[in-house]
Amino acid sequence: MQWSSAVSGHPSLPEALSSCVEAVRPSLDNRRPDLAILFVSPHHATESQRLPDLLQKSLRPKFLLGCTAGGVIGGGHEIEERPGLSLTVARMPDVKITPFHVEDGKFPNPDAPPQKWEELVHVSRAWRPEFIVLADPFTLRTEELVSGLDFAFPESSKVGGLASGGSQPGANLLFLGDQVLKQGAIGVALAGNVLVDTVVAQGCRPIGKPMGITKCRGNVLMEVDGRPVAEVLREIHGGLSDPDRELFRHSLSLGLVMDELQEDRRLGDFLIRNLLGLDSTKQGIVVGEMLRDHQTVQFHLRDARTASEDLQEMLAQYVAEHDPSQAQGALLFSCLGRGIHLFGHEDHDTELFREVLGPLPLGGFFCNGEIGQVGGASYLHGSTSSFGIFRPRWGA
DSSP: OEEEEEEEOOSSHHHHHHHHHHHHGGGGTTOOOSEEEEEEOGGGTTTGGGHHHHHHHHTOOSEEEEEEOSEEEETTEEEESSOOEEEEEEEOTTEEEEEEEEOTTOSOOTTOOHHHHHHHHTOOGGGOOEEEEEEOTTTOOHHHHHHHHHHHOTTSOEEEEEOOSOSSTTSSOEEETTEEESSSEEEEEEEESOEEEEEEEOOEEEOSOOEEEEEEETTEEEEETTEEHHHHHHHHHHTSOHHHHHHHHHOEEEEEESOTTOSSOOGGGEEEEEEEEEOTTSSSEEESSOOOTTOEEEEEEEOHHHHHHHHHHHHHHHHHHSOGGGOOEEEEEEETTSHHHHHSSTTHHHHHHHHHHOSOOEEEEEESSEEEEETTEEEEESSOEEEEEEEOSTTO
16 A cells, blocks of 8 residues: 655646646556545636546546645645645545545435445445545535435445535536545545544533433423533633633534543544524523433533644544554644634644654545544534544554
């Protein structure tokens, strides 16, 4: 297995692509890549539809996957708010690659068996596939797709993100082989001698204490530990420092415990969900996730320091549980709200990744939503960095 990644900030799309191709070509030993993954910023919008054809002529990848991106990541660097193109290539012997395109409204019905989902993506669970998924946020219910893939392929990793850079339906592009699509979701299933490890850094720290939900309605949180949630929040706010009170105003989230039996909880043991505002009665808080009675929750704050510490901890945890020398390449799907908007400079997450895992080829993009696993299940996240780390299955 051989991976390579490059990025270019050249304002000319043909020049940017040519630069990336020449940078990755030596790692291929003059052979065609099995998979090319391509991300391009909206600054190249007028020419982006040419990319599959241009790449086929210059590099001849067997499979192409990619999309438009608000910012791109490649060669261990990040490019935001300026022209950017990222190209990541992989030679994966003994790996079967199956591409798929899914449109909204064509999902199996909720009572359908797993086989219907297998038919949708042309993959059998028996293949033990791993998934990379890219979706358009305006034309597909991505959470339904992710939960369906989890249902049909519970042992498979799913990683990816929502295309960005466009602000309305039809503005984002999805690249699949020689196709340029403007709706739905695309992806590849990888089966054979490949494993994809996932690392999701949600960038939050807990405040207050863990509490049990004693009253909720759908995704509206009304009471915790038998007390109105507004009363609890006022109490938490009163005990915060002045800087945290400022964060409380715009960076407050709710963490949902994923394993109720686990007592020693770490950052990665919470599923972080945004607070969307007060409900119509102003008695409860609307949360970006369906809730249930007796579920354990804890409020969280997000800031640059916590996001950095969280990422470092999650990567260190990965190294402690795996042999990093087995890893051959990685993809990073990071929220548009991270990067320079959170840390004040480019390359924060990529530099930290290289510090912990070394000079592993790393590509990716800044997303409108990130797909990754927390607590053994896959979710569509916001404000996270979701990594997929690729290594051989046999002998791993």
